[in-house]
Amino acid sequence: MSDYLVQFNNISKFFGKVIALKDVTMRLKKGEIMCLLGDNGAGKSTLIKTLAGVHKPDEGEIIFEDNKIVFDSPKDALDIGIGTVYQDLALVPLMSVTRNFFMGREPQKGIPFLKTFDVEKANKIAADRMGQIGIDVRDPSQAVGTMSGGERQCLAISRAIYFGAKVLVLDEPTSALGVHQASMVLKYIVKAASEGLAVILITHNVHHAYPVGNSFTVLNRGKSMGTFQKKDISREKLLSMMAGGEELDKLEVELQEMDRIHNKN
């Protein structure tokens, strides 16, 4: 048995002639937080959707707990324990905390054909789970719209964990948040990992990723630029890789060249 909980080996995805992903490899152990960094258009969204079972990879394999897995639908990914929290969180602001928490997977009670949504049980679980993160939901029937951005993010993550996620895929969980809210979410992510989950944290914010990540995979134009352990790479190096540092260096040289020619004339 390998050390890895989940492995994405040499994943490629093509849309017609467009190469969206090429040979991306990511391997995660239990309790590991891997940050997937990349600029806009680097292929992050395609990769997330491939991990979540929305897209089928054209090449490569997904190995979960030493078994090769093929996802036919997002439900397959959910069923084996890959929980994806999208940027839009799949929360309905007008609905209550409880109703959001159990959306699509409501606990039921009663006799067949007359089953009812067990609101009491659901309320209790939702309040309990939110309490564990330190979010005090006074009234689980309050609308999610009344919660802060960080609390909503935590609710979405907590929901994914409650419904059996072993691998959490988080899409830009901190991008819309202020410093305080972001740190609350990051703290929760670390806590989740410490309890044995593998976390793939997708972000373009190195400052949020670096403190919490164990390893970093940088994606650029659909290709992985490698995976680095935290001890092997500095924040600055990551930043420059992500922003296409070489490109910027080249640009600088070109600008100097232009300057030189200009001054000559």
Add this chain to the structure above:
Amino acid sequence: MSLKSKSISSKSSLNEDERLKKISPLRVLLNRPELGALGGSILVFIFFGIVAGDTGMFSAYGMLNFLDVSANLGIIAIAAAMLMIGGEFDLSIGSMIGFAGICIAIPAIYWGWPLWMSIIFAFAMAVLVGYFNGIMVVKTGLPSFIVTLAMLFILRGLTLAITRLITGRTQVPGLRVLIEDDPLAWLFATDTFKWLFTWLGSLKLIELRTDGTPLATGIPPSVIWFIALTLFATWILMKTRYGNWIFASGGDKVGATNVGVPVGRVKISLFIGTAVASTIFACIQVLDAGSADTMRGTLKELEAIAAAVVGGCLLTGGYGSAIGAAFGAIIFGTVSMGIFYTDVDTDWFKVFLGAMMLIAVVFNNYIRKKVTESK
């Protein structure tokens, strides 16, 4: 750290319960979508109590009169409300009423079908129409406004064309004689609690005809259907998984899909719901009048939507209640009948309907902001 936070949370969950009880009933009420319609109904009753209190509007007969009108509207308003909570519109409700009417009358009168078979036939057609509306909206992604507007014209046109083709007229009378002994028709055509009214009449507590029988003979079937549907819809919305799916589908289609809610199926079933409710409406009216009219139900779709909106449904979906829609229907029904008991010209009813709707939308908008406003 995790240990510590757990102990804190378990403590705070104890506090939680205590604080929960401190939330005043008023606040809970304020967060309910039906508050506006409930308040509106009370105001309407107070108004007519003052203006028309001594005119017979609030006699047993008068009350059943406006309750009947309210109940008829309520039957379709509740279905429209559920569909609106699910994030869609149905503008074909009114046309479906006319269509269902001739689906009952033509087979029964011209083809010699037993009445119960024509009624089942009408409901089967309703399911088909609703399914078609739903599948069109779900599969094409077109706004339901457009799809059901098309259906509004198609159904009304079909109703007229088929009726004229088969009967040469636009009305199909002669149903009344078929109601008796029919195993199904009584569901839509029987007054209930007759004994109560006879008893009240014998005590001279309610108005009597000159022959000594009470003027109001029983609770009309529309009222029973209305109450039953209100309870049923509320149970679905508040107490079942499917109800949660309706809110989710209307609140955020993409999000709901992502967590596994079968949004397409939910919406299709809600469209079937409005078509079936229209058919219930048609059964009650056609059997009461004894004839089907091709123009029956004209503009009812707008009244149903108006009642749902006054009842607290958001036009954008995801929020609302069946009880609210029921009160919305009661407001409209009461005013449309009550206006006869006042000196006000009945032409003013539509003005009232429009104004009421505007006020309701502004009020709902405010409530939505209140509900979703961040800390």
